[in-house]
Amino acid sequence: MTPTPTPTPTPTFSIPPKPPAGPIELGFALVDERELAAFARQERVTRDDYLERLGDARQCVTLPDDAEPTHFFLGSEFCEHLLPSIEAIDRAVALCERWGVTFGLVTPIACDSLFEPLRAALARLPAGAEVTVNDWGVARVVQREFPGLRPVAGRLLGKMLKDPRLPSATWARMYPNGLRAGPFREILDNLGIGRLELDFPPFGAADMYAGIDFPVGVRAPYGYIAKGRICKLGSLALDVPEKFSPGHRCRRECLGFSEVGARPGTRELQTSQRGNTMYYRHAPGMSAAIAEAVANGWVSRIVLSGA
Amino acid sequence: MKITAPISTPAEVEPLVRAGARELYCGVVPPEWIRRFNTSGVNRRVFGNLNGYADLERVIDNAHTLDAEVFLVLNAQQYGEQHLDALTEIAAHFRSIGGNAAIVADISLIASLAANVPELAIHVSSVATCRNVESARFFAQLGARRIILPRDVTVAEIAAIATELPELDIEAFVLNDGCVFEEGACHTVHLPMNKGGPICIDNYQFEYRTASGEAPAERALRRLEKNDQDYKRWLWYRFGNGFSVAPNRYPWGPCGLCAMPAMHAAGVHSVKIAGREGASERKVKSVELVHEVLRRIEDGEPETKVRECAVGLRAAPSHCASGYMCYYPEKRSRPEIAVHAQPA
Numbered sequence: 001m002t003p004t005p006t007p008t009p010t011p012t013f014s015i016p017p018k019p020p021a022g023p024i025e026l027g028f029a030l031v032d033e034r035e036l037a038a039f040a041r042q043e044r045v046t047r048d049d050y051l052e053r054l055g056d057a058r059q060c061v062t063l064p065d066d067a068e069p070t071h072f073f074l075g076s077e078f079c080e081h082l083l084p085s086i087e088a089i090d091r092a093v094a095l096c097e098r099w100g101v102t103f104g105l106v107t108p109i110a111c112d113s114l115f116e117p118l119r120a121a122l123a124r125l126p127a128g129a130e131v132t133v134n135d136w137g138v139a140r141v142v143q144r145e146f147p148g149l150r151p152v153a154g155r156l157l158g159k160m161l162k163d164p165r166l167p168s169a170t171w172a173r174m175y176p177n178g179l180r181a182g183p184f185r186e187i188l189d190n191l192g193i194g195r196l197e198l199d200f201p202p203f204g205a206a207d208m209y210a211g212i213d214f215p216v217g218v219r220a221p222y223g224y225i226a227k228g229r230i231c232k233l234g235s236l237a238l239d240v241p242e243k244f245s246p247g248h249r250c251r252r253e254c255l256g257f258s259e260v261g262a263r264p265g266t267r268e269l270q271t272s273q274r275g276n277t278m279y280y281r282h283a284p285g286m287s288a289a290i291a292e293a294v295a296n297g298w299v300s301r302i303v304l305s306g307a
Numbered sequence: 308m309k310i311t312a313p314i315s316t317p318a319e320v321e322p323l324v325r326a327g328a329r330e331l332y333c334g335v336v337p338p339e340w341i342r343r344f345n346t347s348g349v350n351r352r353v354f355g356n357l358n359g360y361a362d363l364e365r366v367i368d369n370a371h372t373l374d375a376e377v378f379l380v381l382n383a384q385q386y387g388e389q390h391l392d393a394l395t396e397i398a399a400h401f402r403s404i405g406g407n408a409a410i411v412a413d414i415s416l417i418a419s420l421a422a423n424v425p426e427l428a429i430h431v432s433s434v435a436t437c438r439n440v441e442s443a444r445f446f447a448q449l450g451a452r453r454i455i456l457p458r459d460v461t462v463a464e465i466a467a468i469a470t471e472l473p474e475l476d477i478e479a480f481v482l483n484d485g486c487v488f489e490e491g492a493c494h495t496v497h498l499p500m501n502k503g504g505p506i507c508i509d510n511y512q513f514e515y516r517t518a519s520g521e522a523p524a525e526r527a528l529r530r531l532e533k534n535d536q537d538y539k540r541w542l543w544y545r546f547g548n549g550f551s552v553a554p555n556r557y558p559w560g561p562c563g564l565c566a567m568p569a570m571h572a573a574g575v576h577s578v579k580i581a582g583r584e585g586a587s588e589r590k591v592k593s594v595e596l597v598h599e600v601l602r603r604i605e606d607g608e609p610e611t612k613v614r615e616c617a618v619g620l621r622a623a624p625s626h627c628a629s630g631y632m633c634y635y636p637e638k639r640s641r642p643e644i645a646v647h648a649q650p651a
Contacts, residue, residue: 032518055520078492109492111460112439112467136414137441156436156492159385159413163495165503171496174348176387183418187449201494226493226506228486229459232538236530241630241639244541247461257523257531259513263503273513278488278506 024064024294027071027217028053029106029305032255033088036074040091045069045099050304060221060282061304062291072096073303075106077134077154078227078277080114081234081250083107089124097126104130109156109229110138111247122146132197133157143192152195153188155219162201162225164269164280172203179212188214197303199223200282202269206292209299217301218290221282222272231276233257258307272307279307308571308601311378311478312594313583315355317365322591324373327598330577331370332378332410335363340393349397350380351434355584360400367405376407380583382432384491385413395423402427411435412491414449421450430478433457433579436491438464440471447475454478455579458486462566462635466573476576480634482593484581485545485561508542544631553621557596558589563634564600564617565627568610571601596620614638 028050030036035053042049047068051058074092076082084092089105096103105125107118118138122131127148133139134156142151160177178184179196188196196214200223209216234250235243242248254275262271269280282290293299312328314320323331334356336349347353357363363379370377379401381394398409398420409427411417412434420429430453431437431446443454453476456465460479469477486493487507495506503509515523515531523531543549547560563570567578578601580593599620603613618627626632633639 109436109489110439110442111464115439115441135439135442136437136445137439137443140441140445159494161494161496163498163506165498165506165509166496167502174346174496175383175385176389178385178387178413178415181386181388181413181415182391183422184415187414187418224494226488226495228488228492230487232534233531235538236534240537241633241636243537244631245633245636246459247464247637256518257515257527258518260516261511261513263510264512271511273511276488 023066023068024299025070025217025301026050026063026067027073027104027301027303028069029073029219029303031076031082031306033074033084033092034255036088036091036095039095043098045072045101054221054304054306057221057281057306060284060287061302062287063302064291064294067302069099069101071102071104071130071301071303072099073104073106073130073132073305075132077106077108077132077156078224079231079254079275080108080111081252083114083117083121086120086124089121093124093126093129102128102130104132104152106132106154107134107138109135115141119145122149125149133193136191139191139193147192150195151191151193152197152217153193155197155199155224156227158196158198160199160201162199162223162280164202164225164271165263165266166202169203172201177208185213195301200286200290202280204286204289206289206296206298209293210296212298215300216298217303218293218299219303219305220290221287222279222305222307223282225271225278225280227277229276233275274307281307308567308575308604309577310594310597310601311577311579312590313355313580313585314366314590315357315583316587317357317362317369319587319590320366320369320375321373322587323594324370324375326591326594327601328375328580328594330376330378331366332380332583333357333363333366334380334583335359335397337397340397343393344390348383349394350382351384352380352583360404363401363406364404371405377405378408378410378430379406380410380432381416382410382412382434384434384494386416391416391419395419398424398427408453410455417446417449417451425450428452430455430476433480434490436489438468440468443468443472443475447472452476453576456480457489457491458561458634459489462569462638465570465575469573469575473574477574478577478579479563479570479575480561480581481563481567481578481597482580483547483558483560483585483589485547485634487542487545508546540629541631544626544629548626548632552589552592553623555622556588556592557621558593559621559626560632561634562627562632563638564597564620565614565633566635566638567597567600567617568604568613569638571604
């Protein structure tokens with residue numbers, strides 16, 4: 001996947017801004033259900049509470065002044081071992097009712113054995129709750145068996161090039177995203193999906209979200225680069241041949257440890273690995289571009305989440 | 308069960324079919340694509356493509372003469388809106404010269420081809436990360452005839468999908484080339500090696516941190532570092548045992564030969580050999596290797612005997628005993644053999 005030697009820039013296009021429909025929606029995504037305890041003490045949550053959970057990374061987020069929490073998400077897009085327990089889902093749903101925000105369950109690419117616990121989890125959700133789907137099979141189940149829920153296409157379904165090592169924007173244009181391509185909208189419509197959640201890629205621009213015929217949410221301040229089913233950290237307690245293989249048990253070591261680093265000699269985006277997934281952290285310019293997209297009405301929701 | 312093998316030149320057709328392949332897959336980058344889009348990104352490989360439509364036609368003619376089918380790879384994770392018509396034209400041309408199926412990952416392209424080139428079969432690429440029954444049904448509704456399962460599924464998962472959906476052909480990996488991340492969830496490019504190569508083996512220098520941002524305690528750190536060493540060893544196997552071959556020229560690298568009896572029993576339609584950009588000899592030896600195992604299965608040999616054969620064919624069972632060379636490690640042969648294999 002190498003570009004031809006003498007690429008020329010793709011012409012830029014101009015799309016008029018969409019008038020903002022109202023205040024931006026603001027969500028917070030939590031993977032580790034044990035962290036619910038810290039939220040449980042609060043009668044209400046504010047944007048500062050959300051930002052506080054990001055630690056240093058809060059410096060990489062720019063929010064409009066009127067952005068206040070509207071959504072709270074629990075679960076992982078990246079791992080079948082991190083589906084929240086029924087107890088945690090019940091607690092989170094109750095918290096959201098108390099705070100007056102919408103609950104969302106986040107779900108990963110699924111193996112068949114995940115569908116039974118997933119159905120049990122979906123059955124606990126109140127009508128109108130969101131389900132972030134990252135697997136077409138899960139989307140089918142939500143649509144067919146849980147018509148009262150609102151499926152959202154997760155960032156694993158909104159494919160785009162996100163390699164933080166790309167040398168230039170020319171490389172980033174090699175495989176443009178297909179978010180406006182032909183039948184994409186119709187396919188999602190047929191699954192009852194009415195919203196799209198995306199990352200902000202390296203060399204992205206605010207208008208990359210313009211003209212997408214869906215309400216768009218953006219995850220900030222971390223984008224995901226790649227995720228495996230094989231998990232180095234999740235193999236910590238295993239012996240060969242289970243180590244580095246699919247379908248094994250897991251002690252959720254990724255909730256206790258992460259890896260942060262860089263490629264020596266580069267000044268690329270800060271990169272980390274948590275469990276089976278690599279992430280980049282937004283640079284200030286990326287955060288400004290997202291703010292511009294919000295101001296132009298191209299993005300209607302920001303979901304804050306850690307790496 | 309059929310053997311699906313990669314080709315990158317017309318000259319490879321005959322030796323691969325003679326060695327036992329009944330299905331061949333290839334890519335092509337038409338010159339007009341490069342002129343129009345200024346990129347060679349038609350599929351996920353820059354190298355290992357046929358030179359043009361004339362070669363593609365030769366491949367199809369030769370393969371059909373030898374009773375083999377030809378599939379065209381159009382398997383980028385995603386294409387821009389400007390690409391869909393051009394890809395449909397390529398697929399329609401492929402069909403018009405006798406091509407049998409397109410291998411596709413992008414859902415919009417799957418739907419476009421099903422609508423516009425209905426006589427061309429659609430095989431859902433492993434890049435689509437279809438690894439459950441419901442997902443396979445989704446792709447079947449879009450128009451797919453075959454699902455190529457991604458790497459890193461278990462044999463039980465393969466069997467469940469194949470059993471549940473007999474109307475779909477199921478294809479599973481059996482030899483060569485191991486992705487570290489899931490292909491369909493990896494949004495990177497394989498950079499030239501001087502710029503970093505694949506991100507999974509690039510030179511990232513990571514440090515462990517606890518959830519609270521501190522360095523782990525000494526004991527935990529020692530365990531993590533030991534796990535890292537094991538992981539490096541697994542990576543070495545995942546990348547073709549350092550891209551080496553056995554003394555008898557059979558290829559090393561990710562392998563599912565021991566799982567073939569179970570796949571055959573489950574009704575898996577085809578087993579896939581990866582590596583379009585590999586050398587011709589590597590492709591032929593790969594097909595020979597898989598064909599030898601398949602022949603024994605079809606002759607009715609017991610599974611234990613077939614697995615013994617599979618482990619012995621490359622004359623270095625210690626690699627198999629390491630447990631790190633398997634696509635399907637739960638089917639790993641467990642002979643009482645000491646582990647001698649070490650990464651370079």
